[in-house]
Amino acid sequence: MLQLWHVGRISHVNLQEGGQAPVAPSAIQAGDTTFIESGLVRPSMPRALRTDEIPGLIEDYRNAARKAKAAGFDGVEVHMANSYLLDQFIRDSTNRRDDIYGGPVENRTRLPIEVATAVAEIWGADRVGVRLSPLTCFAGDTNLDGDPQHTYGFLVERLGTLGLAYLHCIEGQTRGDNAKNAFDFQALRRAFGGQYIANNSYDRALAIETQIRLQVTILNFGRSAPK
Numbered sequence: 001m002l003q004l005w006h007v008g009r010i011s012h013v014n015l016q017e018g019g020q021a022p023v024a025p026s027a028i029q030a031g032d033t034t035f036i037e038s039g040l041v042r043p044s045m046p047r048a049l050r051t052d053e054i055p056g057l058i059e060d061y062r063n064a065a066r067k068a069k070a071a072g073f074d075g076v077e078v079h080m081a082n083s084y085l086l087d088q089f090i091r092d093s094t095n096r097r098d099d100i101y102g103g104p105v106e107n108r109t110r111l112p113i114e115v116a117t118a119v120a121e122i123w124g125a126d127r128v129g130v131r132l133s134p135l136t137c138f139a140g141d142t143n144l145d146g147d148p149q150h151t152y153g154f155l156v157e158r159l160g161t162l163g164l165a166y167l168h169c170i171e172g173q174t175r176g177d178n179a180k181n182a183f184d185f186q187a188l189r190r191a192f193g194g195q196y197i198a199n200n201s202y203d204r205a206l207a208i209e210t211q212i213r214l215q216v217t218i219l220n221f222g223r224s225a226p227k
């Protein structure tokens, strides 16, 4: 699967065509750092996307999906996690828009759903996955949604109706040393209703225990080495 990204405000003018400001749902600067050619710097102040720019953005995802197909991938995963652009739209902390893409949860989740729908039109829904991280902030930033369980629950219920291949969750900050917030990922999984991939801080023992207890069939390991 090829993962389709847009980092939104987690960028810098040095990385943008013509040194322009990065785009985001709202003009709110991210904290912490991003990489540029000289090292780590604070992300630049973004500019808010105009409503009339959104169709072009969706078209960019459509194009990327077409190119992934031409390149011979088996499918695509839409990156809605890690406080990147689509996640910035989802969260009320980074989305202060007053158009149809901001305000109530129905509006804040509109763009991610439109992107998933557009990409599914090219691939077929069963070749499209989505990745979410309801509790992950970008680096040291504090940009969580005000009610993650409700917001992401609402989103996955609608994504579930599209018949997507899977929901892939970074369950960060609910376990062990990282435990900061309570979040019911199994409720999210049920609301989605399809295949579920669990990730973050799993080792072999926890993966096997989770597989048996919760019948999760797919677990993803990133940098945590299975012991």
Ligand SMILES: Cc1cc2nc3c(=O)[nH]c(=O)nc-3n(C[C@H](O)[C@H](O)[C@H](O)COP(=O)(O)O)c2cc1C
Binding pocket: 003, 079, 081, 131, 170, 199, 200, 201, 202, 220, 221, 222, 223, 224
């Ligand atoms: C070097 C590195 C690169 C990563 N690149 C991506 C990426 O491209 N897309 C993504 O969704 N997550 C990326 N991640 C996050 C991992 O997919 C995973 O969510 C994270 O490492 C937590 O899982 P773990 O505890 O098993 O390592 C990356 C992580 C690392 C360490």
